[in-house]
Amino acid sequence: MSILIDAGTRVIVQGITGREGTFHTEQMREMGTKVVGGTTPGKGGTTHVGVPVFNTVAEAVRATGANASGIFVPPPFAPDAIMEAAANGIELIVCITEGIPIQDMIRVKDFLRGYPRARLLGPNCPGLITPGVAKIGIIPQRISSSGHVGLVSRSGTLTYEVGTALTAAGMGQSTIVGIGGDPVLGLTFKDIVEMFEQDPQTTHMVVIGEIGGSDEERAAELLAKGSRLKTVAFISGRTAPEGKRMGHAGAIISGNRGTAKSKEEAFKAAGVAVAETTDDIVGLLR
Amino acid sequence: MLADELGKGEGEGEGDGDNDATAPQPSVKTASGRTAIALHMCALNPERARPQPVTRSPDRAAAAATLDLGVKLLEYQAKEVLASLGIAIPLGRVAHTPDEAAAVFAELGPIAVKAQVPVGGRGKAGGIKLASSPEQARSAAQQIIGMDIKGFKVPLVYCESALDIEREVYLGFTVDRDARANILMLSAKGGMDIEQVADESPDSIARLYPNPWRGPLDFELNQLVYEAGLGELARPLSALIKKLYRAIPDLDAVTAEINPLVITKKGEIVAGDAKLETDENAVWRHKDLEERYGSLLIGDPYEIEAKKRGLTYVSLDGDIGIIGNGAGLCMSTLDLVQRAGGQAANFCDIGGGAKAEVVENALAVILMNPRVKGVLINVFGGITRGDEVAKGIVTARDRLQMKLPLVVRLSGTREEEGRAILRQNGIEPGASAWEAAKKIIALTRAGSSGLPTPASPDLPAGRGGR
Numbered sequence: 001m002s003i004l005i006d007a008g009t010r011v012i013v014q015g016i017t018g019r020e021g022t023f024h025t026e027q028m029r030e031m032g033t034k035v036v037g038g039t040t041p042g043k044g045g046t047t048h049v050g051v052p053v054f055n056t057v058a059e060a061v062r063a064t065g066a067n068a069s070g071i072f073v074p075p076p077f078a079p080d081a082i083m084e085a086a087a088n089g090i091e092l093i094v095c096i097t098e099g100i101p102i103q104d105m106i107r108v109k110d111f112l113r114g115y116p117r118a119r120l121l122g123p124n125c126p127g128l129i130t131p132g133v134a135k136i137g138i139i140p141q142r143i144s145s146s147g148h149v150g151l152v153s154r155s156g157t158l159t160y161e162v163g164t165a166l167t168a169a170g171m172g173q174s175t176i177v178g179i180g181g182d183p184v185l186g187l188t189f190k191d192i193v194e195m196f197e198q199d200p201q202t203t204h205m206v207v208i209g210e211i212g213g214s215d216e217e218r219a220a221e222l223l224a225k226g227s228r229l230k231t232v233a234f235i236s237g238r239t240a241p242e243g244k245r246m247g248h249a250g251a252i253i254s255g256n257r258g259t260a261k262s263k264e265e266a267f268k269a270a271g272v273a274v275a276e277t278t279d280d281i282v283g284l285l286r
Numbered sequence: 287m288l289a290d291e292l293g294k295g296e297g298e299g300e301g302d303g304d305n306d307a308t309a310p311q312p313s314v315k316t317a318s319g320r321t322a323i324a325l326h327m328c329a330l331n332p333e334r335a336r337p338q339p340v341t342r343s344p345d346r347a348a349a350a351a352t353l354d355l356g357v358k359l360l361e362y363q364a365k366e367v368l369a370s371l372g373i374a375i376p377l378g379r380v381a382h383t384p385d386e387a388a389a390v391f392a393e394l395g396p397i398a399v400k401a402q403v404p405v406g407g408r409g410k411a412g413g414i415k416l417a418s419s420p421e422q423a424r425s426a427a428q429q430i431i432g433m434d435i436k437g438f439k440v441p442l443v444y445c446e447s448a449l450d451i452e453r454e455v456y457l458g459f460t461v462d463r464d465a466r467a468n469i470l471m472l473s474a475k476g477g478m479d480i481e482q483v484a485d486e487s488p489d490s491i492a493r494l495y496p497n498p499w500r501g502p503l504d505f506e507l508n509q510l511v512y513e514a515g516l517g518e519l520a521r522p523l524s525a526l527i528k529k530l531y532r533a534i535p536d537l538d539a540v541t542a543e544i545n546p547l548v549i550t551k552k553g554e555i556v557a558g559d560a561k562l563e564t565d566e567n568a569v570w571r572h573k574d575l576e577e578r579y580g581s582l583l584i585g586d587p588y589e590i591e592a593k594k595r596g597l598t599y600v601s602l603d604g605d606i607g608i609i610g611n612g613a614g615l616c617m618s619t620l621d622l623v624q625r626a627g628g629q630a631a632n633f634c635d636i637g638g639g640a641k642a643e644v645v646e647n648a649l650a651v652i653l654m655n656p657r658v659k660g661v662l663i664n665v666f667g668g669i670t671r672g673d674e675v676a677k678g679i680v681t682a683r684d685r686l687q688m689k690l691p692l693v694v695r696l697s698g699t700r701e702e703e704g705r706a707i708l709r710q711n712g713i714e715p716g717a718s719a720w721e722a723a724k725k726i727i728a729l730t731r732a733g734s735s736g737l738p739t740p741a742s743p744d745l746p747a748g749r750g751g752r
Contacts (some may be wrong), residue, residue, distance in 0.1 A: 075567065101568035102461055103538055107498045109466045140699065155614020157666045160698060161719075164666075181461045181613060210614055213463045237617035239624040279624060279720045 001201040002130035003150070003192070004092055005068065005140045009134055012066040012090075013038040014057065014081045016263035017048050020096075022093075024051050024072065024138050030100040031141045034080035036064035057088040067093045067094040070136040071126065078123060079104040083111050086118035093186070094136040095123035099221040105184040112186075120186025126178035127158040139163070139176060147172015150196035150229070151283065152189060153208035154181050154215075158236060161278055162206060169282045174202040183212070189219035197227060204285055207267075207276075212239035226258050232284045233267040234275040304423050304701075357564045358404035361446040364562035367537065368544070370384050371529045374556045378446035381631045387427035388420040390445040397445045399426035401683045403438040406561075410448065411435045416448070437601075454546030455516060457527065458561075460493070461540050468534060470494040470502065470527065472514040475545035477558075490515070499532055522555055524730055537575065538568035588654050597634055604629020606726055607652035607661040609645070611636050623724035630731070631658045636665070645678030650686055660730035661689035664719050672696050672704025680711040691729035695722035 011028065015021040016038025029035050037060045040051035054060035057069070069085045071094065073105050076095040078158030081199050085093045089130055100123050112118055121128060136159010138156075143163035151166070153159040154278065159178050166173060179185060179194050189207060196202045209216035223231060238260035257278045264274045273284040310579065323723035359367065365375040377394055380402075381387040391397055401413030408414060413435050417424035433440045454477030462469040473491040475483045483490055492513035501508075507524040516523055526547075533539035543561040550556060569576050592599030599612075602620075606628050610616035616635045623630050632655055634648040652661055665675050679694060695702045695716040705715045714723025 078572070091325060099567045101538055101539055101565050101571075103468075103498065103568070105566065106461070106467055110498050142699075153614070155608075155612055157612030157615035158618060161615065161666045182462060185467045210613070210617060215464075234618075236614050236621060238628075239621050240617050241656065277625065277720055278618060279718055 001199050002133065003195040003202070004121075004128055004175060004177065005130050005132050005134050005136060007032070007034070008068045009068050009092070009136075010034050010036045010064060011065065011068045011070060011134075011136055012036060012054075012057070012087065012145050013051075014069055014071045015077075016040055016051070016053060017043055018072055018074075020074035022049055024070070025051065028135055028140070029241065030069070031132070031135060033136070036060075036066050037201040049160060053262040055091065057084045060166075061088050061090070064067050064206050066090065066134060069094065071095040071096060071097060071123075073268070075101070078110045078222030080174070082108050082120060082123075084113040086112055088119075089117075089191045091117050092136070094121045094125070094127045095133045095180075095186070096125065096127060096137055097122070098124040099125070102180070102182075102184055105182065108185060108254040109186075119191075121177070122180040122186060122187075124181075125185075126159060126180040128175060130175045131173050136242075139178065143167060143243075144176055147174065148201060148203040150192075150199065150202040151207040151208075152192040152196070152205070153174040153178055154189075154209060155236065156181075157277065158208050161232075164283055165282050166206070166277065166285075171282065171285065174199060178214075181210075185215075189215045190222050193222055194217045197229060201207075203229065206281055207231065207233045207272075208284065209233065209235045209263055209270040211235065211240055211263070212258050214262075215259060216263040217266040220263070220270045220272065222269035223272055224269070229271075230285065231272045232275055232281050233264070233272050234278060234281055235263045240262075292494070292594060308709055325393075331541070335394045341712045344518045346547075357569065357575075357579075358401040358565050359446075359562045359564070359579055360404060361400065362402060363559055364542075364560035365557060367533065367562055368530070368557050368560055369697035371532050371536075373529050374554060375560070376446045376449055376556055377446055377557070379443050380442055381427055383443045386428040387417075387443060388424040390415060394445070394447045398448060399423060399430060400444045400446065401430045401433060401435060402444050403435045403440055403441040403443050405438055408435050413440065417445075419666055424557055444631035449548050450551045450560060452549045452551045452553075454522075454558065456491070456543075456545045456547055457530065458543035459531070459539075459543065460540070460543075464494060464523045467495045468498065470496060470510065470531065472510055472516070472523070472527070475517045481543055485543075486490040488750060490528045498532065501535065502528065508607070511648075519555070521551065526555055533562065538565040539563065540565050551564060551608050571678035581615070588651060591654060592651045594633065596653060597644070597651060598650055599634045599648075600634065600698070601632045601655070604631050605659040606630050606730065607634060607655070607658040608633035609648050609652060609661065609663045610634075611667075612664050615666055619719060619723070621661065622719055623662065623727070626720075626723040626727045629726040631655050633675060642674055642678030642681055645675055646685065649679070649682040649688070651687060653686060655688075658690065660721055660726050661688075662695070663692070663696075663728040664722065665694075665696050665699030667696070667701065667704075672698060672699075672700040672702075673707060674704075676704035679713065680707060683711075683713075691726060693722045693726040693729065695719050 013021050013025045015168045016025055016045040016223055017040040025035055035051050039054050039060050041055050046053045069090045071081045073081050078100050082093055082095055094278045128140045129135035129144055143160045145167040163176055189264050196205050267274050275281045275284055329669045362380055379390040381390055392485050396418045399415050399417055401408045417423035417426050427443050430443050431440055443736050456473040456476035459470045471491050471493050475490050492510050494510045508520055509529050511520045533542050541563040544557045546558040548556045548558040589599055606623050608619050608630050610619050616633050620630050634652055636644050636648050693716050694713055707713050716725055
């Protein structure tokens, strides 16, 4: 088992004919992901990197029965692409695009409330991979190996770094999920932790958070209620400088949460081991 | 209005919060602990004008979010924007010199001379002075222009007529990251330290989460005003809040704050101060704003230079330069350097798919800071190819004639090829990020006496006061 994605997941790539869409579609197919089609308005009816291209997600879903999508379209068009996917019944939407204006994402999140079956991962995320089985996004297959560790992270490069370390130590992963670094996101740490908790293949978990927001604290609160997983958390940014902030509005609503200290304490309070450096993660997980 | 700001320090209270996604409870944080809050946005920079790739680095935006970098307008610019939205502002003029400040006095009479910097706490730093004569205006401007406020050299002052204050309220909006929504906030307790108000009497701040597609409805605004205990001003305040809200859909504002919002003795409602921050990720659809205010970058000269080169760069206070790819990796590298007993002087995120040219640019900017005694490069290649990065490092080092200690930790895609290139060129790759961090600290300590610092006459001068 795994979470979110497996051998049966039928994937389309929105923005498949672009440079990144092309490259990563090839990478996804290379590892066996069932990429059943792609969309690029105006290029419907053609074939690109071996898969059929459609003008709309509606056409693609009708023709292929796709239930997941990877979005590789530029920021001005990505919000619409997410909503198009949700409105057409796609259940897992992975938005790789970085640089979407925050107000657009706030509207998208509101729109998604009308489509409770649609789960959004990202934006500004590396996607997810079930090692040896399938992936949507840009996580290199090479950093992963199949096993029992659930890995969830906000940072792309740290995901790769920790995935590599786990793999080198012989600790394979059930699924690796990059939730993305934007302030307004789809799936959160808490959502992913819940899924790992219910996945029989997963016995261990690594949570890689960073300063800002309080998603890590929420995941820690969930773990504090009891968990069957052996979990290690790492928070980057403990020495990052304070912001040069102007107003008070942010402080009024965010309080003390968001600091590395707050996050580490929340995990410790939940009985989760907190790694000082990424190098310590493997040792703590054993 | 001014007196409050003049005497007001930043709040020092401690507090904590326990918010729920749907109903955030207010809480206070210390001014000194104001990390990371939340909002936003987007990477440093202005490169949005260019055609946009789908990814730069998977988590580059996070750096900005956590380090709190956005497009912050100066007070007078924010007030111009408010005025364009139909909100009343006091009479005021910008002055670049003491003579200009004296001239503004001649035109407006008694004025407050206010430092224009994109950071809070200027009153406490002596950046606001009242002038009741042309001489006082001149001397206030003399003292304030050029002053260093939290690392920002004051380029100009804004001279503004004092208001005849009846009462002061607080009005603002921001992005509530946990609720994934905009939040409008209104309080009758304006002017004073609003964070303290939030701590001591959270109920005195009324809140509204407007629907992001249609904005706040009239009854919602009316309710907000009554909940804030300002019912007698329901009509004019509702109208004003509606105008302020336009900054969200029209300008992609992510934070705006009018504190105090002044009710004058004549009953006018005027923005006493203004803070406005817009979304860097949305600059492409607000060319006009960029043209108007984009050239007025002030602050760290290295950050400005990095912006020009399209890099995500942050200045810090130590002596180790750091280059990494991805915000998370950069931040964890800072943590490692500190753990090894050092302090970073700056860091530059070269993002995903970094080409040799980008690496060279990054190294050039990192080396501009004369306090940099050594450089640590930490690159994990997912998309970024190790051989490309290695070539870039070697080229950059040679072209910049870099003589400072350099430690490179290279891993991921084509790491063997990359390491081989480094070795061939006399750069020993670090085994792990932690080993590399320890190595650069050891090398800079050993070399602090003898090694020459890179000197280049055409580089920007160091930041004042550090």
